[in-house]
Amino acid sequence: MKRFKIVLALITISVFLSCDTDRDDINLSKAEANALNLIVQNGEWQITQFSLNGSDRTAIYEDYIFVFEEENNLSANSSIDQVTGTWRINNDAGSEFDSYNDVDFNIFFTSNGKLGELTRNYDVISATNTEINLNLDMNENGDTAILSFSKN
Numbered sequence: 001m002k003r004f005k006i007v008l009a010l011i012t013i014s015v016f017l018s019c020d021t022d023r024d025d026i027n028l029s030k031a032e033a034n035a036l037n038l039i040v041q042n043g044e045w046q047i048t049q050f051s052l053n054g055s056d057r058t059a060i061y062e063d064y065i066f067v068f069e070e071e072n073n074l075s076a077n078s079s080i081d082q083v084t085g086t087w088r089i090n091n092d093a094g095s096e097f098d099s100y101n102d103v104d105f106n107i108f109f110t111s112n113g114k115l116g117e118l119t120r121n122y123d124v125i126s127a128t129n130t131e132i133n134l135n136l137d138m139n140e141n142g143d144t145a146i147l148s149f150s151k152n
Helices: 002-018 024-040 114-118
Strands: 045-052 065-068 073-077 082-090 104-109 120-127 131-136 145-151
Touching: 024 082, 024 120, 024 131, 073 104, 104 114, 120 145
Parallel strands: none
Antiparallel strands: 045 065, 045 145, 065 073, 073 082, 082 104, 104 120, 120 131, 131 145
């Protein structure tokens, strides 16, 4: 019986020590965020999908070209409009609506117009040199969104 208690105690300690509390997933996310920073600053991008609260709004942005510049400057240019904003990629905001285990893509336009509705803190779903897919599961306002960029 004493041997059983010792074995049980060792197993319990092993399980406790093996729990992942070092947040190495954050370190991986930092590396992914750094890589995405380089990808997004290379070229011009167009929105290929934007859905807000289940409503497809892609067509509103078909004329816009987005350039993610150094120092987090963002320009959105169309044939009739030129708007500036900011962008940032990081390894997470960590709010109650957004966990720490992903990469965030933040877009901010001060405009209250159509570009203003792109202002969100998105989760990066996937990214390549030619396509970036973002998602907003639900924010504090209850909004959900899907946003995809393709290199122009």
